[in-house]
Amino acid sequence: xxxxxxxxxxxxxxxxxxxxxxxxxxxxxxxxxxxxxxxxxxxxxxxxxxxxxxxxxxxxxxxxxxxxxxxxxxxxxxxxxxxxx
Amino acid sequence: xxxxxxxxxxxxxxxxxxxxxxxxxxxxxxxxxxxxxxxxxxxxxxxxxxxxxxxxxxxxxxxxxxxxxxxxxxxxxxxxxxxxxxxxxxxxxxxxxxxxxxxxxxxxxxxxxxxxxxxxxxxxxxxxxxxxxxxxxxxxxxxxxxxxxxxxx
Numbered sequence: 633x634x635x636x637x638x639x640x641x642x643x644x645x646x647x648x649x650x651x652x653x654x655x656x657x658x659x660x661x662x663x664x665x666x667x668x669x670x671x672x673x674x675x676x677x678x679x680x681x682x683x684x685x686x687x688x689x690x691x692x693x694x695x696x697x698x699x700x701x702x703x704x705x706x707x708x709x710x711x712x713x714x715x716x717x
Numbered sequence: 718x719x720x721x722x723x724x725x726x727x728x729x730x731x732x733x734x735x736x737x738x739x740x741x742x743x744x745x746x747x748x749x750x751x752x753x754x755x756x757x758x759x760x761x762x763x764x765x766x767x768x769x770x771x772x773x774x775x776x777x778x779x780x781x782x783x784x785x786x787x788x789x790x791x792x793x794x795x796x797x798x799x800x801x802x803x804x805x806x807x808x809x810x811x812x813x814x815x816x817x818x819x820x821x822x823x824x825x826x827x828x829x830x831x832x833x834x835x836x837x838x839x840x841x842x843x844x845x846x847x848x849x850x851x852x853x854x855x856x857x858x859x860x861x862x863x864x865x866x867x868x869x870x
Contacts, residue, residue: 638773640773640841641844641854641856642854642856642862642864642865645865646865676865684862689776692775692776692779708773708776710773710841710843711843711856711857712838712858712860713837713838713839713841713842713857714837714842714844714854714855714857714858715770715772715777715801715837715840715841715842715843715844716813716836716837716840717754717756717757717812
């Protein structure tokens with residue numbers, strides 16, 4: 633199963649802008665399990681997730697933590713928006 | 718109602734945007750309120766060199782459209798244009814244009830103010846502030862985190 637991760641703003645300092653993870657040892661994975669996996673792989677992510685507010689979108693939509701990811705899904709990790717001026 | 722949103726590195730013409738808005742709204746329009754935001758040259762007493770804006774597309778554009786339609790519906794607006802610029806912007810450069818057409822000034826002013834506040838919080842648009850004392854990610858309405866390491870945004 634291939635999951636694409638897109639990071640924005642402060643999260644790019646840890647994850648880069650984009651990465652692709654292949655999960656081969658299991659049939660499916662929930663969003664919360666996937667984020668745990670990501671946090672184990674990238675040091676600093678757990679601390680940042682505890683420090684700031686954030687939103688995680690799957691294919692552009694807000695979903696529950698238990699949501700099961702599918703092959704090809706795009707997971708985006710976003711801090712609070714800072715658009716405008 | 719007329720809605721147009723765009724996220725672009727280009728600087729639009731305010732005259733053309735106003736003409737476009739008027740052309741696409743009916744003759745009951747009596748007011749157009751325009752808001753333009755600019756990059757500030759000083760923040761927290763520190764000189765700002767530039768801001769680098771990025772957007773999560775296509776969802777950032779969709780979020781702007783949602784805001785425009787919802788606020789137009791709520792305030793009875795005739796038309797809304799939101800242009801948000803991305804990329805490198807320097808002090809004095811315009812960052813955002815919000816134009817609202819309405820029957821009267823009251824709806825126009827309220828509409829433009831509410832749209833701006835929602836864009837700042839709901840738009841999936843992010844900025845990095847490059848200033849004399851370092852590089853800061855701006856989170857939400859004013860919170861800043863210094864960049865962990867040097868890399869291209």
